[in-house]
Amino acid sequence: MVNTCGFIDAAKEESIDALLEAAGVAARNGARLAAVGCLVERYREELEPELPEVDLWCGLDLAPLLAAFVQWGGEEEAIERAGAAGRGTDASVEPASGHRAAPAAASPARRRSRPVSAYVKISDGCDRRCAYCAIPLIKGDYEVVPPAEVLGQARAALVEGARELVLVGQDTSRYDAPGYGGLDRLLADVAALGPAWVRLLYLQPDGVDARLLEAMGRHTLPYVDVPLQHASRRVLTAMGRRGDGEAYLELLAKVRRELPEATVRSTFLVGFPGETEADVDELVAFIEEARLAVAGVFAFDPQEGTRAATLDGQVPEGLRLERAARVGAAIDRAAAPYWEGLVGRTVEALVEHGRRGQPSAAVGRIAAQAPDVDGIALLEGPRLRRGRLCRARVVAAQGYDVTAEVEAR
Ligand code: SF4
Structure with missing residues (x-):
């Protein structure tokens, strides 16, 4: 299949x-x-x-x-x-810069080979209709997955050995089920099932409010994945999205006030029709100020049936890729202090799998690394069994990867 x-x-x-x-x-x-x-x-x-x-x-x-x-x-x-897990899932996509953008969910095959982490879909489809995006054409309008089904998926994943539940959907912050309540209640109910980690992905910026941040502080990892796409108001408006760099910096300040330990991830899209060099400069300046820990960048790719595919001012493909590379380099530079700042700190790590012939070495992730889209943690220490949640001291950072020594207990 x-x-x-x-x-x-x-x-x-x-x-x-x-x-x-x-x-x-x-x-x-x-x-x-x-x-x-x-x-x-x-x-x-x-x-x-x-x-x-x-x-x-x-x-x-x-x-x-x-x-x-x-x-x-x-x-x-x-x-x-496989059907329950893979309903409406997308393959992961490798954007031009080499930064991987977050997948909507992992394939069932991938999850089976790595049950330490499981994706749980909480909604599907999207009503937002960003001008460049084919997802609403494929998936249709936003639809909530009923809480009983979400919790059923989560329980099944835990029974199969998952230690981390990753909640996904195209527009997760919008979650609100009739007669049940919003995302804050869902997070509490998922966390009550007892996973080691709950991670929430794809929060649209206008859905990140004090109530959600408070609920995340209680029930999820301090990992805030908020696709911003650009910083130029002109480009964002043309994309059919709200906000600008200034508003996004305020949002990030709010996130860091509420969740001081937050790892912030984002995604950007460059080369949208009508984008100028000045818009790209504005985006690079934003990235330098935003202190994101990790971000993906896509070069605009006109998709049949979307509004953006027929807009005037299409940017030539070579220039789109060039801009994506420039923004990708800015992301790497701006993220480096975050990862270097972890060196010497003790953090939580989840062991994913061992390393052949090396009983005291394993591969896993720390809380700042989402599965499939972020870096990995090379773990060293005793009793590194798959699925173990441990404390580990970061001893080195290599780009978006870290090396960490696991504490004995
Ligand atoms: S980019 Fe995201 S928010 Fe915009 S239409 Fe596509 S799925 Fe919806």
Whole structure:
């Protein structure tokens, strides 16, 4: 089963490459091949005649996949688990700068191989309609995942051995379920299930208020993932987004007042139609002041069906990539003091997997590192069993990675 992504061209190409590779494996092994997910939802008619090797096409509704899987002799329970976990998930996407942008969720296959951390979807779709974004065209309007279902997913992940629950959705700060309440209650209920860490991703800036920050202070890691996209008001307005650099600096100050230990992550998009060199200068100046710990940057990639694809003032591709590289370098420079500042500090770390032939070394993450999109922690010390939450002293920082010595107890 290949879970595809149709978000931007790079992701589409990666999905098609994965399908071709899987078709070869399936042919050699006499296996069946199913293509599922966002790319199929959007481009099934075009894809089907091109890839006759695929046995089953299935967009975001996985019911036909379940039926076919049972018919093919699979275990119903296994595919139900994959379906619940992968409902509407996207592949991760590698933007131009080399900084990875956050995926909407990990693929079931990836999670199975790393159950220390599990993604839990709390909403799907988006009503915001940013001019460059194809997600609402694929996923449709915002829809809340009912709290009972969220908590069911979370319980199932914990039973399977997850120690960290990562709550995702396109617009997580908006969570509000009729007759239940908002994100503050959901965070409390998820935390009450007893995971080692709860991490919340994709907070739209206008949803980060005092109530949410207070709830995060109680129930989640102090990790604030807030996609800002730009700092120039002119560009943000053209994108159909609110705010500007000044408002965002105030927001970050508020975040740091409420959560002094906060690791702040963001995402930026450069080369949007009409963007000038002065806009990029403004963004770089913002990044220098914002003290973000980590950020991803995308070069604008016009997507069929979006407003931005037909706007005047398209920036040539070479220039888009150049700007992304410049902003990426600014992000690296601005983030370095954050990671160097951790050296000598004792922090929490989660052990993910051992290192072959090295019993006293393992790979894991500290609270400041989200799975799949951020750096890793090279851990050294005794009893580094998978899933252990420990205290570790950071002894070195290498870019966005750290080396840390785990305390005996
Ligand atoms: S808020 Fe995010 S998902 Fe929604 S339209 Fe904008 S970029 Fe796309």
